[in-house]
Amino acid sequence: MLNLTPKRVTLFSGHYGSGKTNIAVNYALGLKKQFDNVCIADLDIVNPYFRTKDSEKVLNRAGIKLISSEYASSNVDLPALPAETYAILDNPALHAVIDVGGDDRGALALGRYVPSLLKENDYDMLFVVNRFRPLTRDVKSTLEVMNEIESACGMKFNAIVNNSNLGEETTVENIVSSFKYADEISGATGLPIKMTAVNEPLAAEIAQITENVFPIKLYVMQSWKLQEDR
Amino acid sequence: MAEKVLMKGNEALAEAAIMAGCRHYFGYPITPQTEVAAYMSKKMPKIGGTFLQAESEIAAINMVLGVASTGKRVMTSSSSPGISLKSEGLSYLAGCDLPALVVNVQRGGPGLGGIQPSQSDYFHATRGAGHGDFHMIVLAPSNVQEMVDLTFKGFDLADKYRMTSMILADGTMGQTMEPVSLEMGEVKTYDKPWATTGTKMERPHNIVNSLFLKPEILEEENFKRYERYKKIEETEALYDEYMMDDAEICVVAFGIAARVSHNAIDEARKAGIKVGMIRPITLWPFPKAALKAASEKVKAFISVELSMGQMVEDIDLAIRCAKPVLLCNRVGGMIPTVKNVYDSIMQANEIGGDR
Missing domain, CATH: 3.40.50.970 (Thiamin diphosphate (ThDP)-binding fold, Pyr/PP domains)
Structure with missing residues (x-):
């Protein structure tokens, strides 16, 4: 299983719907086991539903600070980021996870923080990929998305996260079938595969087949399964 | 595949x-x-x-x-x-x-x-x-x-x-x-x-138009x-049935409300309540015949919706007001929870009966 050797700031970006938000939440929870001072910032100014903010209770319980637009998951569709996002840059004692919005449009919002991140140079910028998403089915189109994001935010990725999955229907075979795809992206970009994210029930089996498996729980709950109001 | x-x-x-x-x-x-x-x-x-x-x-x-x-x-x-x-x-x-x-x-x-x-x-x-x-x-x-x-x-x-x-x-x-x-x-x-x-000089002009100034022609249209x-x-009416064979209560719901209702029906069945669902897939045409048939078997209907009872009117019409129709709803961006629907099923079970 994956041994976290984190930089001070870890950024997750990728095609929207690649699973960034859920991985970011799981990663922050993993970090909290090693460090006292952990925060997660939701920079998504595009997606109105299924946000980091939906995991607020889990994060609060773990003692992880959530930096998120106060309008997220509300009825206000306002692409505003809170001023406290700058705390990530100003507080060197903090370990931070940044959930960047999907695609180039989402990544645009990261731009204003990039000069400081580059200057400090203690970050991992991770490209989350899912082979089962229709616009990133093949290596060529995945690399297109990657280039668009890099151009939009002015920051280069330095590793890949393979999060290939079919939601609740994901099988071991589905994940195994994504290894070649992930390897080809790695080969074409020269970037290492930092981890393969796998839903917990399947993680042990996948860990026997490949290295650096990151077991994740699904924290983004489907609304028709909610017993009570959030 | x-x-x-x-x-x-x-x-x-x-x-x-x-x-x-x-x-x-x-x-x-x-x-x-x-x-x-x-x-x-x-x-x-x-x-x-x-x-x-x-x-x-x-x-x-x-x-x-x-x-x-x-x-x-x-x-x-x-x-x-x-x-x-x-x-x-x-x-x-x-x-x-x-x-x-x-x-x-x-x-x-x-x-x-x-x-x-x-x-x-x-x-x-x-x-x-x-x-x-x-x-x-x-x-x-x-x-x-x-x-x-x-x-x-x-x-x-x-x-x-x-x-x-x-x-x-x-x-x-x-x-x-x-x-x-x-x-x-x-x-x-x-x-x-x-x-x-x-x-292509091969047929008269086709005219696409909604203006008919002669009332006789507009009436005919x-x-x-x-x-x-x-x-x-x-x-063309389409619908889906869930657990309706022996149902005494019929939930009517579509879209997201049907997903919630499905889970609530499973819970209620565990508690021994005979409840099923008719899920309209076409809202116009509304599956009137299916609801009419159900009204001869069940004691009450529940309309589960993310609106203020709008579908209740179609249910009432389809069943000719033969049975009570309860409303289980949330609005303004809220979604009924499984518990909301479960509670309505229990309520229907209490008050149900011929009206």
């Missing part, structure tokens, strides 16, 4: 439209349906289609009318406030007997409302989409696979009956991600001798249209 892909409802709908042969999309961004436009903007240029972000919803629906006049498959999509703006165009499409697909990924209202899911455009879709006597075929998907399947079906029915099909989804259906199969089979094509495709509607009501 081809491998499934993981898609957001809005994207799945857009891809299905392309697979159904739609090469013309006109729209204007609005949450929570923007991904339909975003997907079209990425995909259409690559396949020689047209994506055009119009200057307004009103412009978009009139561009739809233009393309529909030529017999090409065409669509637009929006969310509640944007659909209101399209109302005039919907009436003109009906008056011209043109096939088109219009998508409403509903959000809370009235007015600017909010951006969270809703079903409160039920009346608009099934009764009052615009001025004049007309209907649209209204399809209500309840999972991402149905966003695909019903889009495909919507185009087919539109061509078959020369009228507008509306996909009446809600914000959750648009935003939810689920695995889908995109194997759609053959696209059926229909002769469109009325299309304005150029006479309306009568002919309602002949077709009658046939649609008799043959």
